[in-house]
Amino acid sequence: MRVLLVGAGGVGTAITRIAARRPFFDEMVVADYDLGRAQAAVASAGDPRFRAERVDASDPGAVVALLRRAGCDVLLNATDPRFVTSLFEAAQEAGVTYLDMAMSLSRPHPDAPYSKTGVKLGDAQFAEQTVWESKGALALVGMGVEPGLSDVFARYAADELFDEIDEIGVRDGGNLTVDGYEFAPSFNIWTTIEECLNPPVVWEAGRGWFTTAPFSEPEIFDFPEGIGPVQCVNVEHEEVLLIPRWVGARRVTFKYGLGEDFIRTLRTLHQIGLDRTDGVIVPGPDGPVTVSPRDVVAASLPDPAQLGERMRGKTCAGTWVRGTKDGAPREVYLYHVVDNEWSMREYGSQAVVWQTAINPVVALELLATGVWTGTGVLGPEAFPPRPFLDLLTEYGSPWAMREQNALIAA
Secondary structure (H helix, E strand, C coil): CEEEEECCCHHHHHHHHHHCCCCCCCEEEEEECCHHHHHHHHHHHCCCCEEEEECCCCCHHHHHHHHHHHCCCEEEECCCHHHHHHHHHHHHHHCCEEEECCCCCCECCCCCCCCCCCECCCHHHHCCHHHHHHHCCEEECCCECCCEHHHHHHHHHHHHHCCEEEEEEEEEEECCEECCCCCCCCCCHHHHHHHHHCCCEEEECCCEEEECCCCCCCEEEEECCCCEEEEEEECCCHHHHHHHHHCCCCEEEEEECCCHHHHHHHHHHHHCCCCCCCCEEECCCCCCEEECHHHHHHHHCCCHHHCHHHEECEEEEEEEEEEEECCEEEEEEEEEEEEHHHHHHHHCCCHHHHHHHHHHHHHHHHHHCCCCCCCEEECHHHCCHHHHHHHHHHCCCCCEEEECCCEEEC
16 A cells, blocks of 8 residues: 555644554655655654655645655545545545545535535535446545544444434543643644534434534533543534434434633634634735635644643543443443543654544555455445454554443533
8 A cells, every 4th residue: 555645734743653653554655735844744753664745735636646656546635624625636536545534614504504504514525426436446534533433433333232323422522731821722723613613513313414503502521531521512523424324323413522711712713703714905014915814813823733742631532322222221432532641652742633643544554454445435434343443452542432321411
């Protein structure tokens, strides 16, 4: 397997450090708009199978040319969601396998954004299903931690733990703090704003997909391994668009443990227009310039990849499932916890980006060894979950399950 990894930020760099410990691939070309960043990621891997290139992720033609020049048969997208469409198109044109960790962007319903869906996450990709099938090629979409591992958990629960499922609820929370900062998101702020301020999507049997207001339906969820109770709210996320396509459930939700201070900051950004992506004209020393307010926010905050030494605590990604088994009610939480002190010590990567990065590497290995196969545009739920969970444990990062009744109404 020869892999083109596009994006050498925090997640991309963590991918190189994780993959360097595994023998399943022959070469990984690490490409970024900033060649220096790609070179730094390659240097951190310390493995001759890696090399750096420069590429503009917004230019499908340039990506296709690099794929062909490097002889790669897989494109792994580690950029932010703005570049999903161009990289997806490039992989399709080149006829190579495609993986990403976030899906094509949504657009709210123009008239009823908080009750009806408009363009949903991933719609642009699923529209190309027949094209990928006709080429005999695979696009594995949403293969990070959330979406990704959380979807694997959902399929595992359906296959092995339940006869009928009433609700699948992805629940993400942690107790991470960053020394010296009052507001320092541990993940890409551009993506965080997109997820948290867009109308959240819910799926229900008989109704399909519908939306609610941002930060709706607050609840307290008790997270494991010492994290404890965290307030979680509805957030737009890919799992709700992926899970119902392959897994039977009466309701599917995604709730994120943001906390009141984080929610208040995001609401303020929205109220004053700093979440906007369209350009605004501002004065400059050489005349007016056009800038995106959201890009200004991102540039003003610390790089999440560089916060590891200041971070304390754990992050938890998991899937809460409620239903019946053998006629009796059952409720479980399948989860994966990463302690920042451990990920920094073992890999030099902070916990959130490392937890995201390990899952596409596991998926690549399953594809390279032929354990996972498929054609078309598929989510993680389309594949057998047990090999993934076993290999994740072999990587030294085991998952766990809690029989529980830990959901408490706020």
